[in-house]
Amino acid sequence: xxxxxxxxxxxxxxxxxxxxxxxxxxxxxxxxxxxxxxxxxxxxxxxxxxxxxxxxxxxxxxxxxxxxxxxxxxxxxxxxxxxxxxxxxxxxxxxxxxxxxxxxxxxxxxxxx
Amino acid sequence: xxxxxxxxxxxxxxxxxxxxxxxxxxxxxxxxxxxxxxxxxxxxxxxxxxxxxxxxxxxxxxxxxxxxxxxxxxxxxxxxxxxxxxxxxxxxxxxxxxxxxxxxxxxxxxxxxxx
Numbered sequence: 001x002x003x004x005x006x007x008x009x010x011x012x013x014x015x016x017x018x019x020x021x022x023x024x025x026x027x028x029x030x031x032x033x034x035x036x037x038x039x040x041x042x043x044x045x046x047x048x049x050x051x052x053x054x055x056x057x058x059x060x061x062x063x064x065x066x067x068x069x070x071x072x073x074x075x076x077x078x079x080x081x082x083x084x085x086x087x088x089x090x091x092x093x094x095x096x097x098x099x100x101x102x103x104x105x106x107x108x109x110x111x112x113x
Numbered sequence: 114x115x116x117x118x119x120x121x122x123x124x125x126x127x128x129x130x131x132x133x134x135x136x137x138x139x140x141x142x143x144x145x146x147x148x149x150x151x152x153x154x155x156x157x158x159x160x161x162x163x164x165x166x167x168x169x170x171x172x173x174x175x176x177x178x179x180x181x182x183x184x185x186x187x188x189x190x191x192x193x194x195x196x197x198x199x200x201x202x203x204x205x206x207x208x209x210x211x212x213x214x215x216x217x218x219x220x221x222x223x224x225x226x227x228x
Contacts, residue, residue, distance in 0.1 A: 004155075035216070043202065045156070045219035091155050099169060100146065101217065103155030 002027045004094050006104035013082055014112050021077045021107045023092030029053075034068065034075045035093040035101065045091070051075065082111045115139075117220035119205050125226045126195055134190040134223045138207030145188050146217060147180055148204040156204055162188060163210055195227045 003026040013019045025034065036048040049059065051068050059066045063080045079086055089108050093101040118137040126132050138145050143164055148156035158172040165185045173179075177195075182188040192199055202224050206217040 042221065044221045045204065047216040047218070050216055093155075099144070099161050100158040100172065101156070102158070105153075105155050
């Protein structure tokens, strides 16, 4: 069985602050993929990143960065210099041998002006 | 179209009625997924198609739920004898069908309300 835990239900920050969203996962698969999706108020899930289990290199894309640590089964997401447009629900997800995504319960991020 | 299209965007139905939700995936995507998202929760997997066949329907909650994809493109999720607990947003996604090698693109969902 797979499980994704996002312990932070809601986070509120002021614009330009950095914020980290935590994600912890459980799986018995040796090969798996980790994802982050953004869900703005419009409801559509927007893909942000995919990482496979054999690649523990951290990744940076503009103001976004991801820290994958297999030893702690974590895949955390940091937004640097947050902006109001970053306000959304963010989901971490896992795909293992079964071709389906297991999502966490999401973190509601609110960036205040 | 450019993205995954789901119709209708909203559906209100009476308890006990039958509903059909449609998903039009991105052209050329062989994999199609249905998820259900309840308020305040992450999406939960329902069923996965590879081409025309249901490769994994382990997420369907009971036999009132059924999905088809007869020509390997458009899919229809069918719910019989709807119950108030079926109220949720039903999300469809499609991908090129390579395991974890390409992202799933999601539609905007159909919000189903059973009254």
